Amino acid sequence: WNVPAYHFDPTGEYGARCPVVADPSHSNEVTFRACDHITAGRHSTELFVDAAVRFLETVSRSAPFFMSVALLAPHDPRTMPERFRSMVDPEGIALPANVLREHPIDTGALRIRDEMLAAHPREPVEIRRHIAEYYAMIAHLDHGFGRLVAALQARGVLDRTVIVVAGDNGLAVGQHGLMGKQNLYDHSVRVPLVLAGPGVPSGRRSDALVYLLDLFPTLCALAGVEVPPSVDGRNLIPCMTGDCAGGREVLYLAYADSIRGVTDGRHKLIEYACGATQLFDLSRDPLEMDDLSCRASSGPLLERLRQQVRRLALEWDDERHPAGRAFWARRADLL
Incomplete structure (x- = not known):
């Protein structure tokens, strides 16, 4: 909520600052936040999706376009409109079998901010609440994604648009006694990666090992654009068509x-x-x-x-x- 944001700055400088009194009950000290506006009462997911929808309303129905929507959700602090929060009852959540009270090994990050979001040792009631909030925030994110798809359809460009849904990291949320992403377990390093659109086979799943950096050459191939020689990634189209030669060993x-x-x-x-x-x-x-x-x-x-x-x-x-x-x-x- 109330995310500090910038309007597009063609110079790339984004140097504006907004004044704020962080603790008005005890101090009149003025500090400055990196932003040029704050939209009061608007959640970040809605703020970003609003901007994306406005952009889609202007795109050409025949010329190519590229848009990246990097939502803050479901990052903590996990907040969402009440109608999404009420979708998930913490008491109805079955904890994964790998939920632990403490992690048995020093990860080098056991007391960083992410790991202090829940008490040590971990308690089942608190972990259920965190998982419920995680699910609710994802539901809110999914609603926003639906708005984007609807905007593409309304503009008449859905059938010629390649859509990629990807996460940059997962989250432990109690598994292995951890809360954050600072580990190498699958719950934190194995992320969602879904593609749809022209040139992408429908209904297929692949177990190929890939990196997110492989998306760049894949999108170039789907768009018919030459891949720059400096790019390290691999084209994933062979993986999507059933040939795992496109993946990694x-x-x-x-x-x-x-x-x-x-x-x-x-x-x-x-x-x-x-x-x-x-x-x-x-x-x-x-x-x-x-x-x-x-x-x-x-x-x-x-x-x-x-x-x-x-x-x-x-x-x-x-x-x-x-x-x-x-x-x-x-x-x-x-x-």
């Missing part, structure tokens, strides 16, 4: 300077800067509850995945980044 996973990992779709290895290791068989343990890393029988698999971590760290120039250098300095045993 393994994904490199990283969080800040404290966690690295890989997954090949079936197995996942997670290495922590504190020295801990986790190994999961996702095919039989999708909630990542049974750590196999200490089992003698897992030795060959563990070494194979560690080789992949080393290879991909080099491939992605991880040690050239300050966060990567810090991690590998603490986990030289993996090199």
Whole structure:
């Protein structure tokens, strides 16, 4: 609500500031927020969708256009209009089996802001409330998305528009004793990715391993535009048509300077800067509850995945980044 925002600035500077008294009950100190206006009483999802709909009302029915709508939802603080909040009863939510009271390993981020949104140790009643608010905010987001689709249809361009719905990260919301995204479990790194429109087969699902950076060359291909040589991503059209050659054999996973990992779709290895290791068989343990890393029988698999971590760290120039250098300095045993 009441999100500080900017009108479009063709210079790209966005230098305007609005005055605010943050604590008027105790101080008259004036500070300045980075914005040129605030729309009182309007939720960010509605604010952004309103702007997107206005843009769609002006697009040509024949010329190409591109629009990116980066909603703040469902980021905390999770608020939404009451009619969406009332859709979800916290008492009716069944907690996932991997909800824990505390995370057993130092992730390097156990006391950051995200993890302080719920009390330590985690309590089921509070986690249910957070999940209910998460679902309600997604319902509000979905309503906004429906408005965008309706605007495309009203303008007569829906049938020639490629639509992509993607998330930049997931969220733990109590799973593994965590609240935020600062980990490498599937609930936080496996994000929604849905495409629809001309050139996209309908009703298909793919288990291919992909990065969000693969969207750029994919959209270029769907639009008939040449992919710039500087682009690292891969065209996902083969994955959409049933040829998984367009995907990747393994994904490199990283969080800040404290966690690295890989997954090949079936197995996942997670290495922590504190020295801990986790190994999961996702095919039989999708909630990542049974750590196999200490089992003698897992030795060959563990070494194979560690080789992949080393290879991909080099491939992605991880040690050239300050966060990567810090991690590998603490986990030289993996090199």
